[in-house]
Amino acid sequence: MAVFEPVLLRNRDVEDSTSLSVYESRGGYGAARKALKMTPVEIIEEVKKANLRGRGGAGFPAGVKWGFLPKDRTRTLLCVNADESEPPTFCNRVLMETDPHQLIEGTIIAAYATQSQIAYIYIRVEFHEQFHILQRAVDEAYAKGYLGKRIFGSDYSLECYLHRGAGAYVCGEETGLIESLEGKRGWPRIKPPFPAVEGLFRRPTVVNNVETLCCVPHIIERGADWFTGIGPPHSTGPKLFCISGPVKRPGCYEAPMTITVRDLIEREDMGGGMLPGKKVKAVLPGGVSMGILTADELDMKMDFEDPRKYALLGLGTAAAVVIDDATDMRMVLRNMARFYGTESCGQCTQCREGTAWMHKIATRIAMGAGRIEDLDILLETARNMGMMPGLSICGLPDGATYPIETIVNKFRGELEAAIRAQAPERAKTVLSVLN
Amino acid sequence: MAWVTINRNEPVVDPKAPPVLGEAVRVKIRSFFDRYETKRAVLLPALHIVQDALGHVPWQAMVEIADLLEIHPSDVIDTISFYTHFWTHPKGEKVITVCRSISCEVMGGAAVLEELKKQLKIDEHETTKDGKYSLVTEECLAGCDNAPCLLINEKLHKHVKPQDVAKLLAEANNDRIAVPRSALFDASTLSFAAASKTNGALLGTTSDVREMREAD
Ligand SMILES: Cc1cc2nc3c(=O)[nH]c(=O)nc-3n(C[C@H](O)[C@H](O)[C@H](O)COP(=O)(O)O)c2cc1C
Ligand code: SF4
Ligand code: FES
Numbered sequence: 001m002a003v004f005e006p007v008l009l010r011n012r013d014v015e016d017s018t019s020l021s022v023y024e025s026r027g028g029y030g031a032a033r034k035a036l037k038m039t040p041v042e043i044i045e046e047v048k049k050a051n052l053r054g055r056g057g058a059g060f061p062a063g064v065k066w067g068f069l070p071k072d073r074t075r076t077l078l079c080v081n082a083d084e085s086e087p088p089t090f091c092n093r094v095l096m097e098t099d100p101h102q103l104i105e106g107t108i109i110a111a112y113a114t115q116s117q118i119a120y121i122y123i124r125v126e127f128h129e130q131f132h133i134l135q136r137a138v139d140e141a142y143a144k145g146y147l148g149k150r151i152f153g154s155d156y157s158l159e160c161y162l163h164r165g166a167g168a169y170v171c172g173e174e175t176g177l178i179e180s181l182e183g184k185r186g187w188p189r190i191k192p193p194f195p196a197v198e199g200l201f202r203r204p205t206v207v208n209n210v211e212t213l214c215c216v217p218h219i220i221e222r223g224a225d226w227f228t229g230i231g232p233p234h235s236t237g238p239k240l241f242c243i244s245g246p247v248k249r250p251g252c253y254e255a256p257m258t259i260t261v262r263d264l265i266e267r268e269d270m271g272g273g274m275l276p277g278k279k280v281k282a283v284l285p286g287g288v289s290m291g292i293l294t295a296d297e298l299d300m301k302m303d304f305e306d307p308r309k310y311a312l313l314g315l316g317t318a319a320a321v322v323i324d325d326a327t328d329m330r331m332v333l334r335n336m337a338r339f340y341g342t343e344s345c346g347q348c349t350q351c352r353e354g355t356a357w358m359h360k361i362a363t364r365i366a367m368g369a370g371r372i373e374d375l376d377i378l379l380e381t382a383r384n385m386g387m388m389p390g391l392s393i394c395g396l397p398d399g400a401t402y403p404i405e406t407i408v409n410k411f412r413g414e415l416e417a418a419i420r421a422q423a424p425e426r427a428k429t430v431l432s433v434l435n
Numbered sequence: 436m437a438w439v440t441i442n443r444n445e446p447v448v449d450p451k452a453p454p455v456l457g458e459a460v461r462v463k464i465r466s467f468f469d470r471y472e473t474k475r476a477v478l479l480p481a482l483h484i485v486q487d488a489l490g491h492v493p494w495q496a497m498v499e500i501a502d503l504l505e506i507h508p509s510d511v512i513d514t515i516s517f518y519t520h521f522w523t524h525p526k527g528e529k530v531i532t533v534c535r536s537i538s539c540e541v542m543g544g545a546a547v548l549e550e551l552k553k554q555l556k557i558d559e560h561e562t563t564k565d566g567k568y569s570l571v572t573e574e575c576l577a578g579c580d581n582a583p584c585l586l587i588n589e590k591l592h593k594h595v596k597p598q599d600v601a602k603l604l605a606e607a608n609n610d611r612i613a614v615p616r617s618a619l620f621d622a623s624t625l626s627f628a629a630a631s632k633t634n635g636a637l638l639g640t641t642s643d644v645r646e647m648r649e650a651d
Contacts, residue, residue, distance in 0.1 A: 087536035087575030128589035135617035166518035183478030185517035201472040244538040244579035
């Protein structure tokens, strides 16, 4: 097999890669110039043909999403989702801090294809450095006439504004993001209407992830056939994968969606294997919301389809964290439960109460006061919230269900043994403190 | 434990007090108006600007922001209470945000948090007596390749070990980032230092939790 040439990260190690001149000297903004000579429909068709599936977690095809915009609209808005808050995901960060102009170019093309007048980049507040890097890149693009009025001398004008979040995971959900942009609490909206019909300021709106948009210039430049030539038919194009935890080379790596979890951990050009003395016990391969794998399931392919065979929700953000054998699974369980318990926005009863109770129960177990039946209560709670049973507004509780359910199911033996080995005196003290 | 009640009957905002938002801050907030279709959408940028300038968002600033954006003060309170990044009470000069999500926990983040608590002699959500540091935890900071990591104000500190904590706290510029800043949101143009001094008397009270403890 030919060696894979990085596409999205091709500028990462180039000196001064964040400056416009370096980006341009490496062929940058050629795709945007080309796109502005195409019709919007031609661009949408090309992106559809490339089968570019959204990189933000849900895997929805970007071209299809753009096609949902009503034909008779007068004003359209584009939101770039740079809220990246799913643990342990950081590929959007890498894209923004090493190659901000790639994102701006993708944004220009997507905005033109959807005929948007304004693009808002919603960036999480903890990205301080990245904010200044990106803002400077936007300023540079404005100064050159690549953003603003009549860009590249064409008839098309686009404003691009950065908008900083304020610390809330749920603002990454597309309608939560829209509410937050409007100056409100980041409470996701009931759908329909979908944002494509009624989104930001009640205008037709497209929300896309940073990595999704970074793929767009390359599709325009090299064509849909080149894009579909990378990876399997259902998971086309280059993809960024994050790996963290006790491996030798934690980081963000690019590959076709043919690699396995084992590759990501062990390949010399990726994770580089485990740190000395550490052994894999479990892996959360797609961000935390997709569920967990045991050490026997590392042959899972990191594509949009394979994870389902391992009882996972999907590919998610393709960010893996390795849990080593010295780690107590009760700690992992509690860490997961706490995340959703604190990040649920509280609008829907099942999600608010379900995640809160899972957090309480998991805390009790982790502190040494669990009961065997708690495991079944966790499973039952997990199954009774979320969009899939139709009981909530957004997908957050579905994301809470999968890690809890898969940890309890796949590591039940260890959890039960730990609960049986609890010291009764300690359990009593813990309960008295918690109550 | 009986419920502790705090007397909140005294007016939080004195209508006769001089405005807390200076002209520079107002100009900056207004410069965001033409970016959005509604003035309310300027609320998050406005809160960022005010917090950068004053160190926190006091009640009176909320009333003044509401005035500027032509919305009701309760709308500002509604929004601000949702986000962990905004605070309505003064915090320390430097806010330490420790990541507690899974990569950092697996890589030993909890020990770093404990060491910080020990050296600063404060608990989570508290501020040191001298008003220098506040300590909070957050979920994943998207720096997991550098786990365990933490933010001091704007600066991300990577691969922090408990034995590094003393050195980290002693560093003068441990909260400043090196990249050139864009003028947007740049606190230095808003005379941060002068503004935070006027609130100096209040430092030390970081949250209702602390307030309640003291009432106890
Ligand atoms: C609770 C929750 C949090 C989310 N957080 C993010 C996020 O941080 N970044 C992101 O790009 N998408 C996030 N998403 C997915 C978005 O709702 C949306 O699907 C995505 O931005 C669409 O972009 P894409 O089609 O380009 O992937 C989240 C979804 C949910 C339910
Ligand atoms: S499902 Fe949960 S996070 Fe989503 S809107 Fe409802 S309460 Fe909020
Ligand atoms: S888990 Fe700590 S930065 Fe992501």
